[in-house]
Amino acid sequence: MSPLIKDSSLQAVLNAAEIVEVVSGYTSLRKRGATYLGLCPFHKEKTPSFTVSSDKGLYYCFGCGEGGDVVRFVERMENLSFSEAVEQLGERFGVTLEFEEGGKVDSGRRDRDARLLLALEKAATFYQRFLWETESGGPAREYLEARGLRREVCDTFRVGLAPDEWRGLHRRAVKEGFTDRELDEAGLLVCQSGKTYDRFRGRLMFPLIDHRGRVAGFGGRTLKDESPKYLNSPEGPVYRKGQLLYGLFQARRAVADADEVVVVEGYTDVLGLSQAGLSNVVASMGTALTEAQIGLMMRFTNNITFMFDADPAGTEAVLRSGELARRQGLRPLVAMLPRGKDPADVAVKGGAEAVRRVVQEKVSLLGFEVRKALDEGDASSPEGRVRAFEIVREIMSRATSPKERQEEMAVVADRLRLSPDNVTLLLRGEPGRKGDARAAGAGRDKTGAAAGAGAGRGGDSRAPFGGVYGRGPVGDMAGRLLGREAAVERELLVAAVCNPGRAAELLDAMTPEHFADPSNREVFEGLRQALVAMEHSRDLEAALVSLKDQARPDSEAGKLFVRLVLEADQARYSPGVLEELHLRTQEQFLNRSVTLLRGGLGEGADMVEDQRRLFHLEQLLQRVRLNLQNLDPEEGEA
Numbered sequence: 001m002s003p004l005i006k007d008s009s010l011q012a013v014l015n016a017a018e019i020v021e022v023v024s025g026y027t028s029l030r031k032r033g034a035t036y037l038g039l040c041p042f043h044k045e046k047t048p049s050f051t052v053s054s055d056k057g058l059y060y061c062f063g064c065g066e067g068g069d070v071v072r073f074v075e076r077m078e079n080l081s082f083s084e085a086v087e088q089l090g091e092r093f094g095v096t097l098e099f100e101e102g103g104k105v106d107s108g109r110r111d112r113d114a115r116l117l118l119a120l121e122k123a124a125t126f127y128q129r130f131l132w133e134t135e136s137g138g139p140a141r142e143y144l145e146a147r148g149l150r151r152e153v154c155d156t157f158r159v160g161l162a163p164d165e166w167r168g169l170h171r172r173a174v175k176e177g178f179t180d181r182e183l184d185e186a187g188l189l190v191c192q193s194g195k196t197y198d199r200f201r202g203r204l205m206f207p208l209i210d211h212r213g214r215v216a217g218f219g220g221r222t223l224k225d226e227s228p229k230y231l232n233s234p235e236g237p238v239y240r241k242g243q244l245l246y247g248l249f250q251a252r253r254a255v256a257d258a259d260e261v262v263v264v265e266g267y268t269d270v271l272g273l274s275q276a277g278l279s280n281v282v283a284s285m286g287t288a289l290t291e292a293q294i295g296l297m298m299r300f301t302n303n304i305t306f307m308f309d310a311d312p313a314g315t316e317a318v319l320r321s322g323e324l325a326r327r328q329g330l331r332p333l334v335a336m337l338p339r340g341k342d343p344a345d346v347a348v349k350g351g352a353e354a355v356r357r358v359v360q361e362k363v364s365l366l367g368f369e370v371r372k373a374l375d376e377g378d379a380s381s382p383e384g385r386v387r388a389f390e391i392v393r394e395i396m397s398r399a400t401s402p403k404e405r406q407e408e409m410a411v412v413a414d415r416l417r418l419s420p421d422n423v424t425l426l427l428r429g430e431p432g433r434k435g436d437a438r439a440a441g442a443g444r445d446k447t448g449a450a451a452g453a454g455a456g457r458g459g460d461s462r463a464p465f466g467g468v469y470g471r472g473p474v475g476d477m478a479g480r481l482l483g484r485e486a487a488v489e490r491e492l493l494v495a496a497v498c499n500p501g502r503a504a505e506l507l508d509a510m511t512p513e514h515f516a517d518p519s520n521r522e523v524f525e526g527l528r529q530a531l532v533a534m535e536h537s538r539d540l541e542a543a544l545v546s547l548k549d550q551a552r553p554d555s556e557a558g559k560l561f562v563r564l565v566l567e568a569d570q571a572r573y574s575p576g577v578l579e580e581l582h583l584r585t586q587e588q589f590l591n592r593s594v595t596l597l598r599g600g601l602g603e604g605a606d607m608v609e610d611q612r613r614l615f616h617l618e619q620l621l622q623r624v625r626l627n628l629q630n631l632d633p634e635e636g637e638a
Contacts, residue, residue, distance in 0.1 A: 004100035005086055010071075013086055016093040019070040020054045026077055034569070041077065042066045053566055060562045067562030079252055079299045084212060109237075116186040116238050119178050120207075120215040123188055126172055127160025127205040127218075137161050140204055143223055147268060148348030153275040156250055157206065157267075162220060164202030187217055187233035203231065206267040208239070208285070209249045211296060216244060219267055219285070232285075242290035245297065246270060246283035252300060254279035260303040262335065262359070263289070264343045265317065269307075272347035276355045281307075288320040294328050302330055305362055310337040315372065322365040331400055334368040335359050369395045370408050374415045385416050392416075396427060485588045486517035490560060492581040493523055495573035496531070497564045502575050504531040506582050514589045519556040527564065576631070583628050590621040 020029060020036055029036040029052060040050035040061040049063035060067035066076065074085040090097045131137040132151070140161045144154060162169065173183055180196055183189035190199050203220030210216050217233030233239050247270040248255075255261045262281040264270060273281045284293065297304060304325050308314035318334055325332040335358050337346060346354050363371070373391045378384030392412055399405040405427070413423045496503035507528045515521040573581075597614045 005083060006098045006100055009090070009095065009097040009099075010086060012095050013089050013093065013097070014057060014069060014071065016095050017070045017089045018054070018093075019057050019059065019073070020052055022070050022089075023052050023059060023073060035566070040064060040066070051566055056565055058562050058565055060559070060566050062563075065556075065559050065563075067559045067566075069562075078212070079256065080212065088212060112182075112185075113238055115178075115182055116236075117214050117216070119173065119176075119182055119186045119188065120217065120238070122176060123169060123173070123186075123218070124158055124160065124205075124207040124215045126169060127162055127207075128155075128158055129160075130163060130168075131159065131161035131205075136163065140223060143204070147272075147344070148275075149268065149271050150275060153271050156274070157247065157271055158209070158215075159271070160205040160207070162198065162200040162203050162205050166197040166201065168201070169198045170196065185236055187236050187239060199233075200231065206246070208233065208244055208246060210244055211248050211252060211299075213249050214238075217241075219246070221267070240292075241285055243292045243296070244285065245293055246285050247274070248282045248296065250274070251280050251282055255282075255297075255300040259301050260305060261297050261301050262305045262307050263297075263321070264307050265309060265314065266342070266344065269343040269347075272344035273307075273355060276347040277352040278347070278355050278359070284317075284321065288317050289324055291324065291328070294325055294330075298328070298330075303333075304330055305333040305335050305359070306365075307335040307337065307343050307358070309342040310339050314342075318365075318368065322368070326365060326398075326400070331404070332365045333362045334365055335362040336368070364404055364407065366395065366399055366404050367408050367411070369398075370411060374412070379416060389416055393427060486520060488581060488584050488588060489515050489517055489520040489524075491573075492578070492585050493520065493527055493560065493564060494567050495578040495581050496527060497568045498571050498573045499575050499578045500531055500534055500568075502578060503527075504535050506578070507531060510585075514585055516588070516592065519560060522557040523560045523564070526561065580628070580631055583624055583631075587621065587624045587628065590617055590624060593617050594621060 023029060023036075023038075023041075026041045027038045027050065029038040031037075034053070034055065036052040036054065037048045038050050038052070039045055039048050040063055042061060043064040043066075045063050050059065050061045052059045057069050058067065059069075059073055068076075071082065071085050071089065074080060074089060075082060078085070078088070080088065087097060089095070131140055131154075144151075144159070170183065170189060173188070180189060180191060184191050184196075188199055189196055200218060200220040202224065203222055206219040206221070207215045208217040208219060217236075217239035219233075220231045222229055222231070232241065235241060246267055251261070251270075251274075258280045260280060262273070262278060264273065264281060264283050266283055270281050270283045282297070294304075306318045306321060308318050308321075322332045322334065337343065337358060343355075346358060370392055373395055374388060377388030377391065379388060389412075396405055396408065396412075409420055409423050412418070413420045416423075496507060507524070508531075510524070510528075512521045512525060515524050594614065594617050597610060597617065
C-alpha cells in the first residue's frame with residue numbers, strides 16, 4: 001500500500017520544493033515576465049510552449065496539455081508513484097514527512113533503512129574508485145576491455161571492484177561510523193561464528209539500483225575460476241530481488257521515449273546493448289521475471305521485448321517470462337539472437353547495426369512458440385507433419401487477436417508444405433475457437449443491438465446527447481466534430497478566467513449540458529463556483545485558490561484547471577473573444593439539442609409539445625447565429 005502522507009507534510013513539500021529548480025533539471029527555462037518558458041520535456045517540439053509559474057507552483061504545456069504541480073511533474077518525469085514523488089522531493093528539499101497512523105512503517109525502521117541505503121551508496125562509490133584508481137584494479141580493467149566495454153558505459157552503471165581482501169570494505173565502513181549489524185543487514189558483511197568478513201571479495205561489482213536511483217544491493221562477478229560465477233546480495237530490508245530490474249534507473253527515460261522495454265538476462269548484456277545505442281534495456285536478474293517486475297515495467301510502457309540468450313536455458317526463460325507477461329494482458333515480443341550468442345556478444349562484436357537488425361526482426365511470443373515447435377518437429381514425413389501441426393494448433397489457440405494468428409499463417413504453411421487456405425481450414429477446429437464466437441456475441445444485447453450503442457462519449461451513458469454519436473462512419477465523423485466542439489468549449493473557459501467579471505454573468509446563465517466534453521463540463525462547474533465566490537468577495541486570488549486545489553488530480557480536467565490558473569493573469573483573450581466563444585458554445589449546444597429532438601419526434605400528444613420545443617430551439621439557434629454575424633471583428637481581437 002502507498003504510505004498515507006499527512007496533508008500538512010504534503011503542503012510543506014509543495015511550499016519548499018521550488019518548481020523552477022526542479023524543472024530546470026530536465027529542460028532549459030528562460031524567464032518571460034512572471035513565468036518561465038522552455039521546450040516541453042513530455043513531447044518533442046521546436047518552438048517552446050512549456051510554461052512554469054514559480055509563484056503558483058504549476059507548469060503547463062500549451063502544446064500537449066500536460067500540467068500540474070511539482071509533485072505531478074516528478075511523478076511523470078521519473079515514473080514514480082505519488083508517495084514516492086513526495087518522498088523524493090522531501091529528501092531533496094529537507095522536509096521531514098509525517099504519516100497517518102498505520103500508513104507507514106515506524107520511524108525507527110525508516111531511520112534504519114536510511115542508514116542501510118547510505119551504507120550501500122558509500123560502498124558503491126568505494127568499489128567504483130577502487131576499480132579505476134588503484135593498481136589492484138588493473139586485471140579487472142583488462143577484463144572489461146577484453147569484453148569490449150568502455151569506461152563511459154561502466155561509469156554510467158557505476159561498475160566497480162571489491163578488494164580481494166577479507167575486510168577491505170569493512171575497515172573503510174567502520175571508519176565511516178557504520179556498525180557490523182548495519183553492514184550485515186545491508187548485505188555487505190558476513191557474520192559467522194563470531195567472525196566477520198566482506199561478502200564480496202575480488203569480484204567485479206554491479207550496483208543494483210532501484211527505479212528511484214537508490215543502491216539497494218550488488219551483483220558480483222568473479223574474475224577467477226571459482227563458483228559461484230555471480231554472487232548477489234542476500235534478501236534484506238532494502239533489497240528484494242524479485243522487485244528490482246537491473247538498469248531500469250538508467251533506462252527509464254529511454255523506455256518512456258521509445259514506449260518499449262527490452263529485457264535481457266545479464267548485467268553485461270545491459271552494458272553492451274547500451275554502449276551500442278540501445279538504451280531502453282533492463283535485465284531480469286534471473287532466468288524468469290516476477291509479477292512485481294512486470295508491474296514495474298508497466299509503469300513506463302506496455303510494450304515488452306525479450307532478448308534472452310540463444311540457448312535452451314534462454315529459450316525456456318523466454319517462454320516462462322512471456323507467459324507471465326501475457327497473463328498481465330500484454331503482447332510480448334521476442335528478439336531472436338543468432339544461435340549460441342548472447343546480447344553482449346552481438347552488441348560488442350557487431351555494434352549498433354547488428355543490434356538494430358536483431359530488434360527489427362523481432363516476432364510475437366506466439367510466433368516464437370510456433371517457430372520453436374516447427375524447429376523441433378519432423379516435417380520430413382506425413383506423420384511428423386501431422387504431429388507438428390497438432391502442437392502448432394494448440395499454440396495458435398493462445399493468440400490474443402485474429403491479426404496475431406494471421407501473422408503466423410504463412411510460416412506454418414511454408415514449413416509444413418501446406419497452402420495458406422488449407423492452414424486456415426485446419427485451424428478452424430482448433431481448441432478454444434468456440435469461445436471466440438461466444439465472445440463476439442457478448443457485445444450485443446438480446447435484441448441484437450450493439451452493446452453500449454446508446455452510450456455517450458467514452459462509454460458514459462450520462463453524457464448528454466450520447467446517442468447522437470454512434471459507431472460506424474457517421475459515428476467517426478461525429479467524434480471528429482465533437483473534438484472541435486471540445487476545443488471551442490476549452491477556449492471559452494480560458495477566455496472566462498481572463499475576463500472574470502463578465503464571465504461570472506455569462507457562465508451563471510449556462511448549464512453543464514452546454515458542454516459536450518465531460519472534462520470541460522467538470523471544469524465549467526468548478527470555474528462557475530469560483531467566479532460566484534469572487535463576485536461575493538471581490539477577491540480574484542481567493543477564487544483562484546479553489547481552482548488550484550482542483551488542479552492536482554491526474555485527469556484531463558485537472559490539466560485544464562492548471563491551464564486556467566496559469567492563464568488567469570495573462571489576459572490573452574479580450575472581452576470580445578469571450579463573447580464570441582460564448583455564442584459559439586451556445587450554437588453547438590443548440591445544434592445538438594435540435595438534432596436530438598428531430599431524431600426523437602414521435603406521435604401522439606407528446607409530438608405536439610416536442611414540435612413546439614423544436615420550433616423554439618430553432619428560433620434561438622437563428623438568433624445566436626445572427627449575433628455571431630453581427631460581432632465586431634475588431635472587438636474580438638486578443
